[in-house]
Amino acid sequence: MDLRHIKYFIAVAEEQSFSKAAQRLHMSQPPLSMQIKQLEEEIGTELFYRTSQGVSLTPSGKVFLKSVLPIQNQIHHAIRQTQSTANGDIGELRLGFTGTAILNPLIPKAIKAFQKEYPAVNLILTEANSLLLIEAILHNELDIAVIRPPKTHFNGISIQHLIEERLVAVLPQNYLLSDGKLNSLEALKNERFIVSPYEVSAGLFEATVHACQQSGFEPKFGPSAPQIVSILSLVAANIGVSLVPESTQQLNIKGIQYQTLDPKISKIGLGLAYKEDHHSQPAINFSSILHSLLHRIYE
Numbered sequence: 001m002d003l004r005h006i007k008y009f010i011a012v013a014e015e016q017s018f019s020k021a022a023q024r025l026h027m028s029q030p031p032l033s034m035q036i037k038q039l040e041e042e043i044g045t046e047l048f049y050r051t052s053q054g055v056s057l058t059p060s061g062k063v064f065l066k067s068v069l070p071i072q073n074q075i076h077h078a079i080r081q082t083q084s085t086a087n088g089d090i091g092e093l094r095l096g097f098t099g100t101a102i103l104n105p106l107i108p109k110a111i112k113a114f115q116k117e118y119p120a121v122n123l124i125l126t127e128a129n130s131l132l133l134i135e136a137i138l139h140n141e142l143d144i145a146v147i148r149p150p151k152t153h154f155n156g157i158s159i160q161h162l163i164e165e166r167l168v169a170v171l172p173q174n175y176l177l178s179d180g181k182l183n184s185l186e187a188l189k190n191e192r193f194i195v196s197p198y199e200v201s202a203g204l205f206e207a208t209v210h211a212c213q214q215s216g217f218e219p220k221f222g223p224s225a226p227q228i229v230s231i232l233s234l235v236a237a238n239i240g241v242s243l244v245p246e247s248t249q250q251l252n253i254k255g256i257q258y259q260t261l262d263p264k265i266s267k268i269g270l271g272l273a274y275k276e277d278h279h280s281q282p283a284i285n286f287s288s289i290l291h292s293l294l295h296r297i298y299e
Contacts, residue, residue: 164269167208172236182261
C-alpha cells in the first residue's frame, strides 16, 4: 500500500468531496478518484458511498480511517523530528573544554547562549586537558572542544583559532619586586616554573617555554601540577612561579600575586577543535554562536 493512498484517502474522508480534496492536494479530480479506486480494490471493499451530494464513509471506511490517522500523525511527527535533528534543534552536544579555557568569559557566554537558543539539545560537558580532548574527538566521544591549541598537528582534526590571550606571571604574595612590579620576565630566570606536563597541557607548556626563550633563558622546572588551581596553590606555597592566561586572574587564591608581562611576550591561543569528517549540527550551531560573540566583541 502506497503512503500516498493513505494521504489521499484521509483528504477525501475529511473534505467529504473528491473535488475539494483534489484542490487541497493540488491535483486534478480524475487521478484522485482513480487512486482511491485502486486503494479500495487493494483492500477489497468500498470505503466511500458516492452520491451526487458528495461522499461519505462506509462502515469499512470509518474503521480504516480510525486505523490510518495515527499513521499519518506518526509520519508528520517523524518529519518534524527529522527536520529538527537536521537543524540541530534537538539531539545532543558533547562539548569538551580545558580548565583554563572555561575561565575565559567568552566560553561561558557561548554555552549560556547555546542553551537559551537550543533548549531541547542535551548538553554534555567534559573537562580535560587539550590532548585528551583531541583524543576523545578522534574516537567520536566528543563533538567539539575548546582547547589551548598545541603546536603538534593531529591528522583528522581541524582547529579553528578563536583568540589570543596574554600571559601573566604568577608569583608568591611575598615575592620581592622593585617598585612592586615585574620589570621583565628575565628577572625570573633563576626561579623554578610550576607548569603542567606537556602531556597534560601541551598548549600552556609550549607557551611558557617560548615566553622564557623570548626573554633569553630556558626555564627551570619545579614540581608539575595537573590543573590550574594546583599550579596557583604551589605558587602560593612558595614552591615556584608560573605563567598563566590572563583570564586566570579571576581566581583569587590567597598567597599569590599576578604580574603583567611585556605585550611582546608570546601569547597563548584559544581554539575550537573538531573532527574533520564528523558532522554534528549542534556542534556547528555552537561554533556559530561562539564566532558571533567574537564578532560582537571585536567589531
